[in-house]
Amino acid sequence: MPATRSYQASLRSRKTSRMNLRTSIEQEDLLRTVAERRHQSLTEFVLQSACQVAEQELADETHFKLQPQAWDLFIKALERPAKVHPRLRRLFAEKSVLE
Secondary structure (H helix, E strand, C coil): CCCCCCHHHHCCCCCCCCCCCCCCHHHHHHHHHHHHHCCCCHHHHHHHHHHHHHHHHHHHCCCCCCCHHHHHHHHHHHHCCCCCCHHHHHHHHCCCCCC
């Protein structure tokens, strides 16, 4: 699956694509009401809401398919003992700035 950019990252990019939606009057009223309460444009609210749901859907994917050889390599990588990285060990031994 190709990497996706987060919604927050896309806020900084130039908008060049257009989407059109058909809604019922009730749906549009609902969306406009919430957008106004959040002090957002209708477009901002709809995009933010849709992108949050889409990103969550992608994050929730737990099923994927691999060819048998790739699956074997994947399982071997999971079962391989973790490498010890001395610099990481020292970093995690230090007191956190949040403590």
